[in-house]
Amino acid sequence: MNWDDDSIHRWLEPLAGREGDLAEVFGEALTETCLEWRDGELREARVRREHGTSARWRRGQTEQFASVAGSDDAAVREAVRALRASAKREPLPIRSARGTPAGETEIGFPAADRAAKRLSAIFARHAPRHAFTLRLRECERRVVSAGRPPSTSTRRLLSLEGRFTAASRAGDEQRLFAFHAPMSDGALDELKTALAAASAPRDRAVPVPAGEADAILAGGCAAVLFHEVLAHPLEADAGVSPLRALPEARVAVSDLEVVDDARRLDLFGGYERDDEGTAPRLVKLVASGLVGSRLTDRTHAPASGSTGHGRRSGPAEPPLPRSSNVVVSAGATDPEEMLRRLGNGIWIDEFLGGSVEIASGSFRLRFPRARRVRRGRFADELGPGVLAGELLPTLEAIEPALGREVHACRSFGWCARAGQVVPVGGAAPDIMIRRLAIRPEL
Amino acid sequence: MTGDDLKALLARRSPGQWELYRKSAETREIDASPALERTSWRREEGWAARWWEADAPRFAAASDPESLALALAEAARIAVAAEEPPAWPSKTVALGQASAVDAPPHLFEDLSRAVAAASRGEAVLAGLSLRRGRAEEWIVNAAGLDVAQEQRLLDGVALCVARRPGRAREVRVPLRWETEPEVETLARRLSDAATLPLSDRPAPFSSGQWLLDPAVGAALLGALAPLFLDGKPPRWIVREKLAGPLVAVADDASRDAAFDGEGVATRRMLLVEDGVLVGRLHDLSSARRAGASSTGHGVRPSFRVPPRLGPRRLFFETKSPSPPAALLSAITKGLFASALTAPPRVDLAADRYEIEFTGVSIVGGRAQGPVAGARARGRVSELLRRIAGLSTDLQFFPAPFLVGSPTVYVERASFE
Numbered sequence: 081m082n083w084d085d086d087s088i089h090r091w092l093e094p095l096a097g098r099e100g101d102l103a104e105v106f107g108e109a110l111t112e113t114c115l116e117w118r119d120g121e122l123r124e125a126r127v128r129r130e131h132g133t134s135a136r137w138r139r140g141q142t143e144q145f146a147s148v149a150g151s152d153d154a155a156v157r158e159a160v161r162a163l164r165a166s167a168k169r170e171p172l173p174i175r176s177a178r179g180t181p182a183g184e185t186e187i188g189f190p191a192a193d194r195a196a197k198r199l200s201a202i203f204a205r206h207a208p209r210h211a212f213t214l215r216l217r218e219c220e221r222r223v224v225s226a227g228r229p230p231s232t233s234t235r236r237l238l239s240l241e242g243r244f245t246a247a248s249r250a251g252d253e254q255r256l257f258a259f260h261a262p263m264s265d266g267a268l269d270e271l272k273t274a275l276a277a278a279s280a281p282r283d284r285a286v287p288v289p290a291g292e293a294d295a296i297l298a299g300g301c302a303a304v305l306f307h308e309v310l311a312h313p314l315e316a317d318a319g320v321s322p323l324r325a326l327p328e329a330r331v332a333v334s335d336l337e338v339v340d341d342a343r344r345l346d347l348f349g350g351y352e353r354d355d356e357g358t359a360p361r362l363v364k365l366v367a368s369g370l371v372g373s374r375l376t377d378r379t380h381a382p383a384s385g386s387t388g389h390g391r392r393s394g395p396a397e398p399p400l401p402r403s404s405n406v407v408v409s410a411g412a413t414d415p416e417e418m419l420r421r422l423g424n425g426i427w428i429d430e431f432l433g434g435s436v437e438i439a440s441g442s443f444r445l446r447f448p449r450a451r452r453v454r455r456g457r458f459a460d461e462l463g464p465g466v467l468a469g470e471l472l473p474t475l476e477a478i479e480p481a482l483g484r485e486v487h488a489c490r491s492f493g494w495c496a497r498a499g500q501v502v503p504v505g506g507a508a509p510d511i512m513i514r515r516l517a518i519r520p521e522l
Numbered sequence: 523m524t525g526d527d528l529k530a531l532l533a534r535r536s537p538g539q540w541e542l543y544r545k546s547a548e549t550r551e552i553d554a555s556p557a558l559e560r561t562s563w564r565r566e567e568g569w570a571a572r573w574w575e576a577d578a579p580r581f582a583a584a585s586d587p588e589s590l591a592l593a594l595a596e597a598a599r600i601a602v603a604a605e606e607p608p609a610w611p612s613k614t615v616a617l618g619q620a621s622a623v624d625a626p627p628h629l630f631e632d633l634s635r636a637v638a639a640a641s642r643g644e645a646v647l648a649g650l651s652l653r654r655g656r657a658e659e660w661i662v663n664a665a666g667l668d669v670a671q672e673q674r675l676l677d678g679v680a681l682c683v684a685r686r687p688g689r690a691r692e693v694r695v696p697l698r699w700e701t702e703p704e705v706e707t708l709a710r711r712l713s714d715a716a717t718l719p720l721s722d723r724p725a726p727f728s729s730g731q732w733l734l735d736p737a738v739g740a741a742l743l744g745a746l747a748p749l750f751l752d753g754k755p756p757r758w759i760v761r762e763k764l765a766g767p768l769v770a771v772a773d774d775a776s777r778d779a780a781f782d783g784e785g786v787a788t789r790r791m792l793l794v795e796d797g798v799l800v801g802r803l804h805d806l807s808s809a810r811r812a813g814a815s816s817t818g819h820g821v822r823p824s825f826r827v828p829p830r831l832g833p834r835r836l837f838f839e840t841k842s843p844s845p846p847a848a849l850l851s852a853i854t855k856g857l858f859a860s861a862l863t864a865p866p867r868v869d870l871a872a873d874r875y876e877i878e879f880t881g882v883s884i885v886g887g888r889a890q891g892p893v894a895g896a897r898a899r900g901r902v903s904e905l906l907r908r909i910a911g912l913s914t915d916l917q918f919f920p921a922p923f924l925v926g927s928p929t930v931y932v933e934r935a936s937f938e
Binding site for chain 1: 558559560561562564565566567568575579580581582583584585586589590593594596597599600602603605679683685689690691692714739809827828864867868869873874875876887899903
C-alpha cells in the first residue's frame with residue numbers, strides 16, 4: 081500500500097483533538113488462493129484479490145466508521161472524507177485518484193501451483209478418497225493512526241479442511257481433517273505427518289456413553305478448551321462472566337499457567353502488529369492458578385495501553401479485542417503417568433469446534449472421536465461426542481498433573497465472534513480434568 | 523480497466539464459456555449498546571469471473587477490475603480437472619434508477635423498554651445492531667446475458683442477557699425485516715429465549731405432542747434444506763410419503779430479486795405438496811448434470827465465491843392452515859418449543875435429528891410452566907410424517923438464506 085502517511089496524519093489530527101480520541105485509517109491487500117480436491121483430482125481453483133480501506137473516529141462513547149473498496153490514495157481519501165463529514169469537519173479537498181502503479185503492491189502465491197502438486201501427491205499416498213479445501217492466504221495490513229507511527233504487517237497462512245475415507249478394522253469410515261499453520265517451508269511436511277497420523281487404521285468406534293467422565297485432553301487440544309473458557313471471557317468487551325467477578329482469584333491449581341501470546345508466529349493466530357498497529361504483549365490469562373489480565377484493544381485499554389489484541393476480520397469491520405494464540409505451559413508428567421493417574425476415563429486428542437456462553441460460563445466442545453481408558457490403558461475407540469461444562473467448576477477440576485510436552489494444536493484455526501472470523505491458534509500439554517459431562521453426538 | 527475490458531479479456535481466454543459478475547453495495551449501520559453507539563457507512567465493490575479454460579472451470583474475484591485481471595491470470599495457471607460447462611442463460615434487463623440509502627432506525631431505547639416489560643425486568647438488551655442497505659448486481663455472460671438488479675435490506679442482530687441469582691443466560695438473535703420493524707414481537711422472542719432457560723425445570727414428559735414456534739420450525743426446515751438440492755437423496759426417502767399430508771414446502775424468492783446469482787429468472791418452486799416430494803432445486807451446474815434446466819437457485823452469498831446451488835426463500839406452507847390457538851388447544855400433553863438453545867443437528871444420511879430447545883409444557887391445551895431445556899431426538903423421516911398441522915403465522919428468518927415457517931404441530935416426539 082503506497083500511502084502518503086504524512087497527508088493521512090494531517091487529515092486525522094483535527095479529529096483527535098481531545099485526550100482519549102482515536103482516529104485511524106486501516107488498509108488491507110489480500111490474496112487468497114483456494115483449491116478444492118475430490119478423490120485425487122483438483123476440481124476447482126479460485127483466486128481472490130481484494131483491497132479495502134476503512135477509517136474510524138472514536139470520541140467517548142460514540143464511534144464513526146467508514147469503509148470502502150480499494151486501498152489506494154483515492155480510497156483513503158474517500159474513507160476519511162466520509163468520516164470527517166459525519167464528524168461535521170471541513171471536507172478534504174476533492175482530488176482525482178492517484179492510481180497505485182501496477183506491480184507496486186503485488187502479493188500472492190506464485191507457488192500455489194507447486195503446492196497443489198505436492199499436496200496432490202500427499203493426498204494420493206495417505207488419503208486417496210477425500211474432499212479437501214485448501215486456502216493459501218497472504219494478507220498485508222497497514223494502519224495509520226493520529227499521534228502514532230504507521231505500521232505494516234504481513235501474514236501468510238495455510239488452512240486445509242475436509243474429510244477423507246480411511247480404513248478402520250471394521251471397514252471404511254469417513255474422518256474429518258483440519259490443519260492450520262503459518263505458511264513456511266516446513267508447513268507441508270508437518271501437514272503430511274499430521275495426515276498420515278490421522279489416516280492410521282483404527283478399531284470400530286462404539287458410541288460415547290452419556291454421563292460424567294474424567295478426561296485427558298491430549299495433542300494440544302486443551303488449547304481449544306482454554307480459548308473458550310478463559311480467552312473469550314477475558315476479552316475486554318465481553319459482558320459480565322463468572323470470571324469478571326473474580327479478579328486475581330484462585331480458580332485452578334497453582335501449576336496452571338495459561339497465556340495469550342500473539343507473538344508466537346509459528347502458531348496460526350500470531351502477528352507482529354495487531355489491526356490497530358499495536359505490537360502485541362503476552363497476556364497471562366491464568367497465572368499460578370489465579371485469574372489473570374484482560375485482552376484489550378485501544379478502545380478498552382487501561383492507562384498501561386492496549387495489549388495488542390485489537391483484531392478485525394477485514395477492512396469493512398471495526399476492531400474488537402480478540403484472543404490470538406492460547407498457550408499453556410508444560411508440567412512434568414509423562415503420557416504413561418497421565419494415563420495411570422486417569423485410571424478410568426476418556427482420552428481426547430482433537431476438537432472440531434467449541435462455543436461458550438459468556439454470561440453463564442457454560443461451554444461445549446465437539447470431538448470427532450475419543451479413546452476409552454480403563455485401568456490406565458487404552459481400551460475402546462469411541463465415536464463423536466460433546467463435552468460440556470461450566471467455566472469455574474471445570475477450571476477447579478483440572479488436575480495438577482500437566483503433561484511435560486507442549487503440542488501445537490493444528491486442527492484449531494478460525495474463531496467467529498460477532499460475525500467476524502479471525503485466525504487463532506494454540507499449544508498445550510496434556511491436561512487431565514475430572515467429572516466432565518459427555519454425551520454422544522448424532 | 524472497465525467491465526467491457528474484462529468482457530473482452532474473458533472472451534479471448536474462453537470463447538463462449540464465461541460469466542462476469544459485479545456487485546456494488548452501500549450500507550448504513552447503527553450498533554448500540556449501553557457502552558457505545560457506533561455509526562457505520564460502507565461502500566463495497568466486488569467483481570467475479572467464472573470461465574472454462576482448457577476444458578476446466580476457473581473462478582476469480584477481486585475488489586476492482588485491475589485486480590480481477592491479475593487474479594484471472596493466477597487462477598489460469600493452476601491445472602484443474604476437466605468439467606463440462608453449463609448451458610448459459612441469455613436475457614437482457616436494465617436497472618432502474620437507484621435511490622439513496624437511509625440510516626436504519628434508532629430502536630435501542632424502544633426495544634430495551636419492550637424487553638424489560640416482556641421479561642418483567644429479568645432480561646436486559648445488551649446490544650442491537652441494525653443495518654440498512656442496497657446492493658446492485660450486474661451479470662453478463664458469453665451467451666449474451668446482460669441483467670442488472672437491485673436488492674434492499676434491513677437486518678441486524680440483537681443480544682439479550684437475563685439473570686437470576688446464580689444463573690444467567692445470553693441469547694443472540696439475528697433479525698431481518700421486510701416491512702417496518704416489529705419491536706414488540708422481537709422483544710417477546712428475546713425475552714422468552716433468555717428467561718425460559720433460567721427456570722431450571724426439565725422436560726416433564728419423555729414423549730408427547732410438540733408445538734414449534736415459527737423460529738424453531740424455520741431452523742428445522744433450514745437444516746433439512748439439503749433434501750431439496752441436487753445429489754443422491756438419502757436412502758430412507760419415500761418420495762410419495764415424505765411428510766404429513768398437510769405439509770407443503772416451497773421456495774419462492776421472486777419478491778426479493780428477479781434473478782439468481784447466475785442471471786436465471788427467479789420462480790416459485792413447489793418442493794413438497796400434500797406431503798409428497800415433487801421437486802428439486804437446480805443451478806446451472808446441477809441442471810447440466812441432471813439433464814434439467816436451472817430453477818434459478820444459483821446463489822451468491824458474496825462476490826468472493828462462485829455461485830452455488832442453494833435455497834433462496836424456503837418455507838413451509840399448507841392448503842389448510844389452522845390458527846395458532848387451535849393448534850395449542852389440540853395439545854393434550856406436550857411441549858411448546860419457544861426457542862432453540864443450540865443449533866439443530868441433523869444427519870440426513872443417517873435419518874437422525876436432535877433439537878435442543880427451551881419452552882413451555884402444555885397439558886389440555888393450557889400452559890403449565892416453563893421448561894428450561896429439553897432435547898428432542900429421533901428419525902427425520904418420522905418427524906416429517908408426524909407434522910399434523912401448520913398455522914397461519916408464517917414468519918421468515920435469516921439462516922443465512924431466508925427460511926420461513928408458521929407454528930408447526932407435531933403429533934408425537936420423544937424428549938430428554
